[in-house]
Amino acid sequence: MSNSIQTINPFTEQTLNEYNLMDLQGAENAVNKSNDCFAEWKLVPVKQRIKLANALAEVIEKNRDELVQLMVSEMGKVKSQGESEVTLCANICKYTVNIAEQALANETREYEGGKAIISYQPIGVILGIQPWNFPLYQVIRYSITNLIAGNTTVMKHASNVFGMAEKIQSLYEEAGFPKNAYQSLLIDGKTASALISHQAIKGVTFTGSDKVGKKVAEEAAKRSKKTVLELGSNDAYIVLDDADIQLAIETCVLGRVVNNGQTCVSAKRFIVTESNYDKFKDGFTKAMSQLKTGDPEAEDTDIGPMARKDLREKLHQQVTESIENGASVVCGCEIPEGKGYFYPASILENVTPGMPAYDDELFGPVASLIKAKDNEDAMRIANDSRYGLGGGIFSKDEDKATELAIKHFDTGMVNINGIALSQPNLPFGGVKSSGYGREHGGFGIKEFVNIKSVMVAKNS
Incomplete structure (x- = not known):
């Protein structure tokens, strides 16, 4: 087996770089260094940690052009969306800085016989296993909160974005974080899985497919180690009887093709009540068909290439299987000729249970259009999924939609x-097979801390 990995530009199909994979011994040595760093880092006052986090926000913004170029060249992200991702990462750092001292401050409570101090203490080295689709954001969102909390981190990135992996480590070092507080390990999945058993690893955070995520959780659970999982989804966007159809069309198109359709928490299943179905279908089809696929660096490109050839092949296999089981093609659904791992904006209808387009996650610009009898049936179909990351409701009755969202949407x-x-000040995460745990909004900073009670008895 080769111990090197090549990164490939999905637009040109040209090799970008070649990286040597770290073996298990090297990875274990890196974890040991991270653990040594933790012994000192955990004692650094929160005020000093947040100064470094502020510095990281500045470094991220200073390196904007290089970071965007890495996203464009390594995984085909449309340039303007790469710029938004950089801004989001800087804002995550700034938000976490603003809430950290209060979130991590000791609390005092009375108890029978004395007073108690509740303290939030870091637990050690956190292993992050992260995907390629938001190659900067996925890493920053978990790593900066854990570092501010006093933990140290080692991270396994997806192999097709190893250039970004190396760059992120350089960002932390440029910001002034201690050596080995954050490390990007160029390792494969097998090595990352083996690291879970390392004594110094105290928790694991994983973003990716539900199949792999469950295996990661199983390995961690065998050793009583906590995990945070942000897994896949087939988010349903419901168009109710009283929806603004034009607004729904415009929003659903954006929601389906953002990041070239390769986003966990994005619109994938479009459930439209019978009274609106034909009007929505006509407008949605016209809008999807008019999107421009092309060079991710071009300003007028709506959809760039998919990140890898094998990912495009998997998507097309899911589409083909759905068609064979009775789904109908509204538009797209064919691999185009020519260079680049492109897949067109596509729509399937007559989508029913048992098809990949209904049951699974289509990680590319393919929409599943489903007709519901009425509002109640639409909500039933939306919840008829093993996933539960995100979703959407279109209705002119905001109060009714809010009640449905809070009480009925799983x-x-x-x-x-x-x-x-994704918003820095709002919790991010799902339920069911979409995982558990929360990031952002001040919630992520306490996912991997020891919530400790210190009871001080009254003097007799």
């Missing part, structure tokens, strides 16, 4: 009459 996040993928 997801971690719901959009009403719009789409917002």
Whole structure:
């Protein structure tokens, strides 16, 4: 087996770079160094940690052009969306800085016989296993909160974005974080899995497919180690009887093709009530068909290439299987000729249970269009999924939509009459097979801390 990995530009199909994989012994040595760093880092006052986090925000913004170029060249992200990702990462650092001291401050409570101090103490080295689709954001969102909390981190990135992996480590070092507080390990999945058993690893955070995530959780659970999982989803966006159809069309198109359709928490299943179905279908089809696929660096490109050839092949296999089981092609659904791992904006209808387009996650610009009898049936179909990351509701009755979102939608996040993928001040995460645990909004900073009670008896 080769111990090297090549990164490939999905637009040109040209090799970008070649990286030597770290073996298990090297990875274990890196964890040991991280653990040595933790012994000192955990004692650094929160005030000093947040100064470094502020510095990281500045470094991220200073390196904007290089970071965006890495996203464009390594995984085909549309340039303007790469710029938004950089801004989001800087804002995550700034938000965490603003809430950290209060979130991590000791609390005092009375108890019978004395007073108690509740303290939030770091636990050690946190292993992060992260995907390629948001190659900067996925890493920053977990690592900066854990570092501010006093933990140290080692991270396994996806092999097709190893250039970004190396760059992120350089960002932390440029910001002034101690050596080995954050490390990007160029390792494969097998080595990352083996690290879970390392004594110094105290927790694991994973973003990716539910199949792999469950295996990661199983390995960690065998050793009583906590995990945070952000897994896949087939988010349902519901168009109710009283929806603004034009708004729903515009929002759903954006929600389906953002990041070339390769986003966990994005619109994938479009459930439209019978009274609106034909009008929505016509407008949605026209808008999807008019999107421009092309060079991710071009300003007028709507959809760039998929990140890897094998990912495109998997998507097309899911589409083909759905068609063979009775789904109908509305538009797209064919691999184009020519260079680049492109897949067109596509729509399937007559989508029913038992098809990949209904049951699974289509990680590319393919929409599943489903007709519901009425509002109640639409909500039933939306919840008929093993996933529960995000979703959306379109209705002119905001109060009714809000009640449905809170009481009836089995997801971690719901959009009403719009789409917002990730916000620094709002909790991010899902339920069911979409995982557990929360990041952002001050919640992530306490996922990997020891919530310790110190009871001080009254003097007799």
